Amino acid sequence: MNVGKTLFAQVMEFVPWKTFSRIISRHAGDVGVRTLSCADVFRIMAFSQLTWRESLRDIEVCLTANRAKLFHMGLKSIPARSTLSDALNQRDWRIYHALAQRLIVRAKELYADTPMTVDLDVSVYALDATTIDLCLSLFDWAPFRKTKAAIKLHTLLDLRGAIPAFIHISDGKMHEVNVLDFLPVEAGAFYIMDRGYLDFERLYNLHQVGAFFVTRAKSNMNFRRVYSAPVNKDMGIICDQTICLNGFYKSKEYPEYLRRVRLKDVDTGKTLVFLTNNTTLPATMIAALYKSRWQVELFFKWIKQHLRIKHFLGNSENAVKTQIWCAISTYVLIAIVKKELQLNVSLYTLLQVLSVSVFEKTEISCAFQTDDYISETAPNANQLNLFDF
Structure with a gap:
């Protein structure tokens, strides 16, 4: 014992x-x-x-x-x-915020060699936000809607080990895209985001720092095609294009070329359109990177189910x-x-x-050993059998 x-x-x-x-x-x-x-x-x-x-x-x-x-x-x-x-x-x-940041630094060091679902040697982060609903009469400092309060957890998740690299807590009214204004950016890293973060001026700031982003394009995006690369349609890739934005303001917000990858998901049959500033990775890798973004959704689900943040x-x-x-x-x-x-x-x-x-x-x-211990009785034990006649 x-x-x-x-x-x-x-x-x-x-x-x-x-x-x-x-x-x-x-x-x-x-x-x-x-x-x-x-x-x-x-x-x-x-x-x-x-x-x-x-x-x-x-x-x-x-x-x-x-x-x-x-x-x-x-x-x-x-x-x-x-x-x-x-x-x-x-x-x-x-x-406690500072303590969490110190622990995150230590965790990132420990999980630096953990393999990812995507075979890349650089850091890959998934950015998203989740909303925690609150009662407006009790939490009047966190307004969200007319009769509702809420807070948002803006999370940048390191896909190596599913460790949060950055977390910002705001009231429910703050839009997700605003977090890009003070997001710590690492040159050479990939940032995977959904369409809620599609702001070309902020994405261009990421590009100028030397970081890469992968996001979804909106259906009404105004652009013109500059060049089309050959694609393997057997892999579900419909097109791989180099584009530039039309319009006076949009072309000023992102004055350089973008890459547009259109993919048909063989499982669901849905057509997805991705935007990125990376021009070297294969189109299938761009799609795989965006698919790995779901790890941050699983992180939010796990956090809400297993940590006590629903009841304050x-x-x-x-x-x-x-x-x-x-x-x-x-x-x-x-x-x-x-x-x-x-x-x-x-x-x-x-x-x-x-x-x-x-x-x-x-x-x-x-305490976490899974091997079951089975006690065996020696064959020559001198235990008397009560019913041995």
């Missing part, structure tokens, strides 16, 4: 606590705080994520039931609901953003644990097991 650290304590060891302390000091997060420091808030929020707690009462009851194990969590006492609520409203959410523990903007950044930090932290310990299980399995065994005292690698 393992009498060492609990699974929760072992997971927390992968948090860069020294860096986190510097972040807290930089934002003066613990100045004037007597109970429940910024680090304690993160521990409690990580615990609530891993054990699927959905309210302050859930957290308090669960911690009370495990009072004797609080020391192993790094907590001195059970925080009252009011104390935790005040902490979520008062601790600067930027502290506070109504203020600071409380909501603190909970979201702690949820993202927990997701990335589990991804780091999986890679560091070389666990051959999915993130789903990892979270499922942790949700019911965070206080178990066993090695993480042993």
